[in-house]
Amino acid sequence: MPDQATNARPFIFEGRPAEDHWTMIREPESPLPDAPAIVPLAAWREEASNRQRAPLLGSDTELTPELAAELANAPLIAIDFPKFTDGRGYSTARLLRERFGYTGEIRAVGDVLVDQVFFLTRCGFDALSLREDQWLEDALQALNAFSRAYQPAVDEPEPLFRHRLREAVREAETSMV
Amino acid sequence: MYRYDTHDQTLVNERVAQFRDQMNRYLAGRLSEEEFLPLRVQNGLYVQRHAPMLRIAIPYGMLASYQLRKLGDLARDYDRGYGHFTTRTNLQLNWPKLETVPDMLAELASVQMHAIQTSGNDIRNTSSDQFAGVAEDEDVDPRPWCELIRQWSTFHPEFTYLPRKFKIAVTGSAEDRAAILVHDVGLRLWRDAHGEVRVKILAGGGLGRTPMIGEVVREDLPWQHLLTYLEALVRVYNQFGRRDNKFKARIKILVKALGVDEFRRRVDAEWAHLKDGPQTLTRQTVEDMQHHFIDPERRPISEEAIAGYERLRSENRAFARFVTNNVHGHKVPGYKAVTLSLKRSGHSPGDLTWEQMHQVADLADEYSYGELRVTHEQNLVLSDVAVDQMKALWDRLGELGLANPTVGTLADLICCPGGDYCGLANAKSIPVAHAIQERFEDLDFLYDLGPVELNISGCMNACGHHHVGNIGILGVDKKGEEWYQISLGGAQGNEASLGKILGPSFSRDKVPEVIDNVLQVYVGERLEGETFVETYRRIGLKPFKERVYA
Numbered sequence A: 001m002p003d004q005a006t007n008a009r010p011f012i013f014e015g016r017p018a019e020d021h022w023t024m025i026r027e028p029e030s031p032l033p034d035a036p037a038i039v040p041l042a043a044w045r046e047e048a049s050n051r052q053r054a055p056l057l058g059s060d061t062e063l064t065p066e067l068a069a070e071l072a073n074a075p076l077i078a079i080d081f082p083k084f085t086d087g088r089g090y091s092t093a094r095l096l097r098e099r100f101g102y103t104g105e106i107r108a109v110g111d112v113l114v115d116q117v118f119f120l121t122r123c124g125f126d127a128l129s130l131r132e133d134q135w136l137e138d139a140l141q142a143l144n145a146f147s148r149a150y151q152p153a154v155d156e157p158e159p160l161f162r163h164r165l166r167e168a169v170r171e172a173e174t175s176m177v
Numbered sequence B: 001m002y003r004y005d006t007h008d009q010t011l012v013n014e015r016v017a018q019f020r021d022q023m024n025r026y027l028a029g030r031l032s033e034e035e036f037l038p039l040r041v042q043n044g045l046y047v048q049r050h051a052p053m054l055r056i057a058i059p060y061g062m063l064a065s066y067q068l069r070k071l072g073d074l075a076r077d078y079d080r081g082y083g084h085f086t087t088r089t090n091l092q093l094n095w096p097k098l099e100t101v102p103d104m105l106a107e108l109a110s111v112q113m114h115a116i117q118t119s120g121n122d123i124r125n126t127s128s129d130q131f132a133g134v135a136e137d138e139d140v141d142p143r144p145w146c147e148l149i150r151q152w153s154t155f156h157p158e159f160t161y162l163p164r165k166f167k168i169a170v171t172g173s174a175e176d177r178a179a180i181l182v183h184d185v186g187l188r189l190w191r192d193a194h195g196e197v198r199v200k201i202l203a204g205g206g207l208g209r210t211p212m213i214g215e216v217v218r219e220d221l222p223w224q225h226l227l228t229y230l231e232a233l234v235r236v237y238n239q240f241g242r243r244d245n246k247f248k249a250r251i252k253i254l255v256k257a258l259g260v261d262e263f264r265r266r267v268d269a270e271w272a273h274l275k276d277g278p279q280t281l282t283r284q285t286v287e288d289m290q291h292h293f294i295d296p297e298r299r300p301i302s303e304e305a306i307a308g309y310e311r312l313r314s315e316n317r318a319f320a321r322f323v324t325n326n327v328h329g330h331k332v333p334g335y336k337a338v339t340l341s342l343k344r345s346g347h348s349p350g351d352l353t354w355e356q357m358h359q360v361a362d363l364a365d366e367y368s369y370g371e372l373r374v375t376h377e378q379n380l381v382l383s384d385v386a387v388d389q390m391k392a393l394w395d396r397l398g399e400l401g402l403a404n405p406t407v408g409t410l411a412d413l414i415c416c417p418g419g420d421y422c423g424l425a426n427a428k429s430i431p432v433a434h435a436i437q438e439r440f441e442d443l444d445f446l447y448d449l450g451p452v453e454l455n456i457s458g459c460m461n462a463c464g465h466h467h468v469g470n471i472g473i474l475g476v477d478k479k480g481e482e483w484y485q486i487s488l489g490g491a492q493g494n495e496a497s498l499g500k501i502l503g504p505s506f507s508r509d510k511v512p513e514v515i516d517n518v519l520q521v522y523v524g525e526r527l528e529g530e531t532f533v534e535t536y537r538r539i540g541l542k543p544f545k546e547r548v549y550a
């Protein structure tokens, strides 16, 4: 059995347990610590060139091209899930990756639960800061819930129907040999 | 029928394993009630008034005989021996045990079935025309397109936590039998001058507490773009649909609030980025999919056999009644689609026992190439019956009590489970259905009335489609008592409309009499050949009101 989580949020980066160097400051008070901190978008804008600061997007933040351009240089982008049933962040992450070409870390924060990590990862989240009470072991297992998918997403550029076409061609070729 | 390949089967098997694990974590207390809820409903598992309820997907209403047999097994082994076909062409089992649901899902997976996304705020089971592929008025067979949509929407990573549920209905026929105007998205497939498939896309229809008719977002989308366009549309909904109020979260509220022009503009802006992307359909993909739905090798039917069938029809009155009401035309001469009525006294509308499921599966094997369809009017269809076997089939159906010659009449009513099963109900609906069926048993009276759609819901969630019934009955709660509100003039199909409330509601024992009065007004006022809804549209609500509240 895994350890029942302590107060720390289980953290997964690129599919593995990892140490989290960033502090989440949802309600910033000045002065901010001289250490890596994730702060709300408005606070981040005030010192956007500081590499120790990363923006937190609310689930209702509308990702305009202007905002995406602003975010391009952020060391990481955190997207908030105020409730795990609020699915807007999935679209935001996909747009950041697929439309705006952001290649840095995209982190899911807030009400991030074991049974959402598979889809979060598909949508381009490479960092998962799970809720305190979640079991790391369960989350790691849930990353592999499915071995394939019908739709293309960030993890998989092609829909299953295109793979099938290639499989059919390959089969036809081998049967001709 | 679509047959799974190893990819489909693997996904469904992995889903069973995933849900088994989730169930174990829930039972071990590692998953709270609140967190387990969205996970179980995404597998069709509700917790209802008396017991859990499992809703099993019947994608676009298509069912193979071996699948129906398995559904019968499940009803017998895990439930109380019967199941309920719903207006969204799914099957509900009302008494399973929570802990056994993973095993039930495993059994379903063994016959290429599942309960994926039959509930939850995700893209639900796609529904379609019960005569798909055999209808005389069909331009495009919707089934391959429905299956493409099923695959696209299954485990869609971005759209599992939408603001609210999302239902798609598809038709390819002149007559809309899939209620596309009252779905979140309705699709009408048609052919352009070059014979290429185009898609008319409607959005923002729906029933529930704010019923609305869908609006046209796109008239003529070329088929290649179906999935990218749907993805853009649902993405706009996911981002901008309301999440602050559950009752305002459906896409219809967004379309209304933005106006259809602004909604279209946003979808098009999103689609501009997705268009021609990897989900663009190729001709090969569509053709491969169409191969799953090729016609059976139908035995040719001779002219004499057809003549014999017509002769029998003119000689045997009871048989003729069945044919007139329950038998539908077919694109191939000598073949017919036959509707099995699940509306009969002693059974709730849409219910079938496990024995009957097995028997009907046998009939499908013997008379209809092993396939069935479920209709949104809660009946079953055998889609490929040769006319020279019609009499034999009719006899067999009679023995099973499934030959009620009342399809399309008042007795063919739609009814939700209501207060007998459903935790959200204001009132019971099944006893009302029974009382009406009992009062209007006389076939000659029913036939004289012609087509009348009567739909009953136990609350404003409208699972029984009461808004689009020519006569709608809605259960309401008045100081803790069960009352019923009647509306008139609703309709489904091409001329879909929402009914208007007649006036103050009635107690349950009054309902049959009120319906009788309504029907008497129609009988008195109708012009030659006019149906109930046509008369209503001509004369309006007033004469009905005066009679009923006199």
Ligand code: HEM
Residues within 6 Å of the ligand: B046, B048, B053, B085, B086, B087, B088, B092, B164, B182, B183, B205, B206, B207, B208, B209, B250, B415, B416, B417, B421, B422, B423, B424, B461, B462, B463, B464, B465
């Ligand atoms: C017994 C358990 C059931 C529960 C708890 C339930 C719950 C609901 C709720 C809450 C809605 C309204 C959603 C909204 O408007 O946003 C709804 C709509 C609907 N349900 Fe059910 N339902 C049940 C059974 C059924 C059955 C048995 C059928 C088919 C006979 C059905 C078919 C539908 C349909 C067609 C709609 C409506 C229209 C629409 O959403 O536009 N439901 N249901």
Ligand code: SF4
Residues within 6 Å of the ligand: B416, B417, B418, B419, B422, B423, B424, B425, B426, B457, B458, B459, B460, B461, B462, B463, B464
């Ligand atoms: S209409 Fe109301 S009472 Fe009937 S099944 Fe739906 S939620 Fe339950």
